[in-house]
Amino acid sequence: MMFKTLTKFRYWIVLFLVFLFLRIPSLFEPYWYGDEGIYLVLGQAIRKGVVLYSQIHDNKPPSLYYLAAFSQTVFGFRLLLMVFMIPTIYFFYRLSQKFFSIKVSKIATFIFLILTSIPLFEGNIANAEVFMLLPTIIGILLLIKPKPRFNKIIISGLLLGLAFTIKIPVAIEFAFLCVWIFIDDLTSLKKVFLNIKNIIFFAVAFLIPIILWGVYFYIKNAFKPFLVASLLQNFGYISSWSTGTQTSSPASGGIIIRFVILLIAWVLIYLLKTKKIISSNFSFLLFWFSATIFGVLLSGRPYPHYLIQALPPLVLIIVQVFNPKDKKNQLLSLFSLFFFALVIFKFKFYFYPVFKYYNNFYSYYLGKKSTVDYQNSFGPQVSNVYKISDFIKSNTDPKDKIFIWGDEPYIYALSKRLPSSKYTVAYHIVDFNGYQLTMDKIKTDLPKFVIYYPMSGRSFPSLDLFLKNYYYVTEAIGNATIFKLR
Numbered sequence: 193m194m195f196k197t198l199t200k201f202r203y204w205i206v207l208f209l210v211f212l213f214l215r216i217p218s219l220f221e222p223y224w225y226g227d228e229g230i231y232l233v234l235g236q237a238i239r240k241g242v243v244l245y246s247q248i249h250d251n252k253p254p255s256l257y258y259l260a261a262f263s264q265t266v267f268g269f270r271l272l273l274m275v276f277m278i279p280t281i282y283f284f285y286r287l288s289q290k291f292f293s294i295k296v297s298k299i300a301t302f303i304f305l306i307l308t309s310i311p312l313f314e315g316n317i318a319n320a321e322v323f324m325l326l327p328t329i330i331g332i333l334l335l336i337k338p339k340p341r342f343n344k345i346i347i348s349g350l351l352l353g354l355a356f357t358i359k360i361p362v363a364i365e366f367a368f369l370c371v372w373i374f375i376d377d378l379t380s381l382k383k384v385f386l387n388i389k390n391i392i393f394f395a396v397a398f399l400i401p402i403i404l405w406g407v408y409f410y411i412k413n414a415f416k417p418f419l420v421a422s423l424l425q426n427f428g429y430i431s432s433w434s435t436g437t438q439t440s441s442p443a444s445g446g447i448i449i450r451f452v453i454l455l456i457a458w459v460l461i462y463l464l465k466t467k468k469i470i471s472s473n474f475s476f477l478l479f480w481f482s483a484t485i486f487g488v489l490l491s492g493r494p495y496p497h498y499l500i501q502a503l504p505p506l507v508l509i510i511v512q513v514f515n516p517k518d519k520k521n522q523l524l525s526l527f528s529l530f531f532f533a534l535v536i537f538k539f540k541f542y543f544y545p546v547f548k549y550y551n552n553f554y555s556y557y558l559g560k561k562s563t564v565d566y567q568n569s570f571g572p573q574v575s576n577v578y579k580i581s582d583f584i585k586s587n588t589d590p591k592d593k594i595f596i597w598g599d600e601p602y603i604y605a606l607s608k609r610l611p612s613s614k615y616t617v618a619y620h621i622v623d624f625n626g627y628q629l630t631m632d633k634i635k636t637d638l639p640k641f642v643i644y645y646p647m648s649g650r651s652f653p654s655l656d657l658f659l660k661n662y663y664y665v666t667e668a669i670g671n672a673t674i675f676k677l678r
Contacts, residue, residue, distance in 0.1 A: 203298055207305060211281070214309035217553035218270045218316035223577065224570035225317055226617070228266065229602035233616045235260030236605060245409065245417035249614045249624075253422045254405050255357040256320045265605075269318040280326040281305050284504060287333045291473055291508055292515065300511040307503055311544040314497035320359035321500040327351040328362055329504055335369055336476065345373075345390050349397025357401050360426055361487035361501060366398055368483035372476060375462060450489055457482045464524075474512070474521050481505035481528055485535060494541040506532065573600070576670030581606035583667060583674065584641055593637050597652060598645030598672070612637040622650055631655065641666075642675040 223229060230250055237248045238261040244254055263269035284304050288297040308315040308322065315322060331351035334344040352369070355362040373394060374387045409418035458479060465475035484502035491498075512525040535541075556566040567574040577600055584594055584607040593612040596603055601616040613630045615621045621630050631654050634642075642655075642663060663675035 207281070207302065210302075211277075211305055211309065214306065215274050215277070215316070217550060219267055219274070220553065220557075221266065221270070221316075222567045222570055222574050223266050223602035223606050224567075224574045226599060226601065228269065228318055229600070229605055230616050231256055231260040231318070232263075232266065232269065232605040233601045233611070235263065236608065237610055239264070240610060242610065243412050243414050245421045246412070246414035247614060248611070248616070249421060249620060250616070251421050251425045252320060253357045253360060253402075254409075254418070255354070256323065256359070259323065260318075263318075266318075270316070273318045273322060276323055276326055277308065280308070280329060283326070283329045283333060284507075287329055287336070287504070288508060288511075290333070290336045291477065292511060296511055296515060300507050303510065304503065304507045307507065308500065310546050311549045312496065312546050313499050313503065314495075314544065315500060316549075317497060319497045319500070321361075321497050324355040324358040324362055325500065325504070327355040327358075328365060331355070332365070332369070332480070332504075335373070336473075339377075342390070342393070345394050346397045349394040350400060353398040353401035356398070357405055360423070361490050361498075364483050364487040364490075365480070365501075368479055370394065371458065372479060375465075376472070446492060447490065450486055454482055454486045470520060470524065471518075474518075474524075477505055477508055477512070478524065478528065481509055481532075485532065489535065489539065492539060494539050496541060496543050499536075499541065502532070573670050576672065577603055578606065579669050580643060580672055580674065583669065584609060584643075588640050592640045594641045594643065595634055595639040596643045596645075597655060598643065598647065600643075600645065600672075603643060612639040618645075618647060618650060621652075627652065627654065631658065634658065638662075638677060640677050644673045644675060645671060646673075 223232075234244060234248055234250055234257040238244060238257060242248050244257060250257070259272060260269060263272045281301060281304065285297055285301040288300040288304075291297075292300065307313060308325070310316065328351070331348040334340055334348040334351075340348070348369070349366075352362060352366045356366065370391050373391050374384075377383050377387065406415060406418065409415045461470075461475050461478045461482070464470045465472060470478075481502065484505055487501050488498045506529075509525045509528050512521055513529065515522070552561070552566065552569050555561045556563075561569075564575045567578065581603050584603065588594065588607070588609060590608065592609060594604070594607070594609045595612045596616075597618055599617045599619055604611055604616060613621070613626075613633050615624070615626050615630060621627060634655070635658070642659060644659070659675050662678055664678060665673055666676040667674040
């Protein structure tokens with residue numbers, strides 16, 4: 193009986209074992225990834241009663257920081273991500289069955305599991321793009337034919353809205369689904385009006401999670417900082433990579449040209465659909481894929497984790513290439529993959545090594561590599577960050593605040609000490625011209641220690657003068673100088 197059960201579920205057992213093999217190393221990585229450090233610092237601040245956005249800053253929607261607050265550590269954050277990915281993979285399997293047979297769906301799911309787990313696209317990092325996959329995939333699954341019922345449209349909107357409160361680029365998938373709801377069936381005026389009604393309710397449902405967060409921050413007297421930091425500030429962020437400033441217009445980052453290209457692509461796909469050159473399901477896939485590419489390129493940054501948003505439709509298109517039932521679909525799939533490769537080349541996306549990553553972990557696990565060597569394999573200063581954090585923890589009380597002039601937010605998280613500034617990294621102070629605000633907070637809170645990293649092209653004269661007058665050098669670890677209050 194046991195053997196029959198194992199045989200029946202052998203695919204899922206193998207899948208789960210591969211999942212564990214690929215994911216477990218991520219649980220034991222040191223504190224090294226900058227964005228993850230920021231999330232954990234803000235999570236720590238939330239647990240200590242600090243109000244997000246008004247008293248401590250980052251420029252993403254709030255849900256991710258509360259997930260970090262729940263997780264508390266890198267291990268906890270990665271474990272939570274691992275738990276999230278189990279239903280994500282299952283619902284991707286369910287989604288793939290809308291396009292392919294069970295056998296092909298199993299192949300697609302296996303590819304999806306690998307690409308979302310390995311470090312190539314930073315699937316091992318607790319980034320917003322990975323967390324938002326689950327609500328996005330379920331939301332899209334609910335809207336695919338057979339024609340969704342009204343309640344499914346509402347639930348789908350809520351899920352897409354939840355994903356939006358994790359990362360803003362999912363808005364383009366919401367826009368795509370609005371377009372799809374409208375164009376999928378235009379055979380009569382009655383159906384056109386029904387489609388419009390469905391879009392309205394879908395949009396209202398999408399806004400509910402955002403509105404609820406707005407009410408929460410209004411109660412906390414932080415509605416304006418929430419609105420500016422998590423939503424409006426992102427318009428400047430979209431163009432800041434290409435223009436070097438957070439205050440420029442999004443249009444200067446090339447987003448309008450990319451949006452025009454997206455609209456042209458959608459029109460062409462729609463024409464292919466209406467002429468019945470391609471099936472409705474395959475046109476859905478192409479609509480979705482082109483939308484995610486636009487989402488990936490919103491800021492023009494070449495970070496590999498941005499590509500995770502495109503992985504669900506990308507994997508389905510990859511599988512379609514090897515599905516010989518329809519030559520037209522194969523040809524268009526190949527063209528889509530070529531375009532995707534062109535995007536990667538044009539925007540110079542970089543990637544992390546895969547085999548080196550696993551060899552590194554299992555060498556450490558088997559005792560062939562020391563802890564310091566393992567830590568420094570993620571960056572030459574990682575072990576020094578741990579030393580600095582231990583020093584701070586040993587020489588301060590839990591209520592003491594510190595300040596770091598540098599881009600090493602994980603020192604706050606490791607030492608379990610809050611920053612005296614609203615900003616957790618130097619590049620935020622530079623990007624948002626927060627020098628005066630930071631100095632005002634430092635003068636008010638008088639951090640017991642200041643960890644100072646020399647950075648080319650980033651001067652902070654008022655901080656230098658303040659340190660000279662009120663602090664003295666007590667320690668130097670790596671390239672960091674630690675100042676102590678006199």
